[in-house]
Amino acid sequence: MASTSRDHFEHLLPPSWKTQVTSWLAEDTPSFDYGGFVVGEAHREAFLLGKGKQTAVLAGKPFFDEVFAQVGCEVEWHLEEGDTFEPVKHVATVRGKARHLLLGERVALNMLARCSGIATKSRQIKDLARSYGYKGIIAGTRKTTPGFRLVEKYGMLVGGIDAHRHDLSSMIMLKDNHIWSSGSITNAIQQARKVGGFSLLLEVEVQSEAEADEAIDAGADIIMLDNMEGGDLVEVTRRLREKWNGKRKFLFESSGNITDGNLRDRAINDIDILSTSVVHQSVQHIDFSLKIQKPKDV
Structure with a gap:
């Protein structure tokens, strides 16, 4: 039975959305992966850490998962989509070959930082409006980033607007x-x-x-x-x-x-x-990092 306690916004995503992730990866590694050559094929575990200085809302899990799925890694989440967290927080654990972890790292972190930033600001604005007694609809706008609109609109929904x-x-x-x-x-x-x-x-x-x-x-x-x-x-x-x-x-x-x-x-x-576009234009991103853990036998 489907859960009724939490919205599963990933079910809204169109069939074509995974091709966007493919294009992000192609942009980030258009030819040789020199750094990947250095680290090799050893299996490693990496911690996704939510950092920064503010309370934040996590948003963008399906995109993050797909980035790492396309480079052959697995993600174990320790928070749900839309959860609020205080930094520094161990948000997820990613497992795979070292070079594959690094192939997906920057693409996944950049996406998650912006999507979570939009969700965080969206929730702040909505909560502020409700504190003033406003009962109507808070909405974003179409002033989004070309090629990244799906992620930005997704972040608004996770933020509750x-x-x-x-x-x-x-x-x-x-x-x-x-x-x-x-x-x-x-x-x-x-x-x-x-x-x-x-x-x-x-x-x-x-x-x-x-x-x-x-x-x-x-x-x-x-x-x-x-x-x-x-x-x-x-x-x-x-x-x-x-x-x-x-x-x-x-x-x-x-x-x-x-x-x-x-x-x-x-x-x-x-x-x-x-x-209002204040929830997505020039919004403060949420700082995340991905730290590969040293093997216990080293």
């Missing part, structure tokens, strides 16, 4: 450039509905209450109030909800310049979704 849309095909989002290019919010929504059909949510970025009115009237599902803050944000959302009550169903999203420092002012329950 919404990953938001993954790509241009996940949801229809019409921003200022779409609107200016099509002539108006209404025109943009009508054109998008023709091709998106009923199965895709449609979100529109607006800069004012008047633009929000137009987007709601034209049938947008989500209204993104971009860079609107403080009292203006509260007043606009409340007026719009009152005006459209019983006439249209929609959600409000607030985005732009959300940080730890101003989260209290933005975390109001009139807003359904708070989306």
Whole structure:
């Protein structure tokens, strides 16, 4: 029977994800492995240590496992995905030939450091918002690293927030450039509905209450109030909800310049979704190291 006490986010991963790991390894060792030649074929045991100076959330286990599986090593975990740990922590033990351990080392550590950093920051932001009484959705953004988006979105989920849309095909989002290019919010929504059909949510970025009115009237599902803050944000959302009550169903999203420092002012329950890139752009990585242990008979 499947466990109900913990989410198994690795089950979300697409069939193609292992090829990404293959490409990481190919990038890191494009020709000869000179260091591997030095250490040879002896079987060794290595300790994965969670270091640094902060309490951290572990995230990225399936990617770490696959890196070492592709170089012929085995991983024994001592923590579960999403567990919080204090440094220095013996997180896992990796076993295999010495040169294979070193083939996977840097690729696996770099991935784990960033994925865990994103999960850690995501949980911090969510917990902070909840401490202010916010009950809505905390989400990341699409401002992710090309070629590494899957890992970064995965880290957000492990950290307990919404990953938001993954790509241009996940949801229809019409921003200022779409609107200016099509002539108006209404025109943009009508054109998008023709091709998106009923199965895709449609979100529109607006800069004012008047633009929000137009987007709601034209049938947008989500209204993104971009860079609107403080009292203006509260007043606009409340007026719009009152005006459209019983006439249209929609959600409000607030985005732009959300940080730890101003989260209290933005975390109001009139807003359904708070989306921020602070959980993944320029986030502090979690420091990990892999230490090969000396044989007992040496």
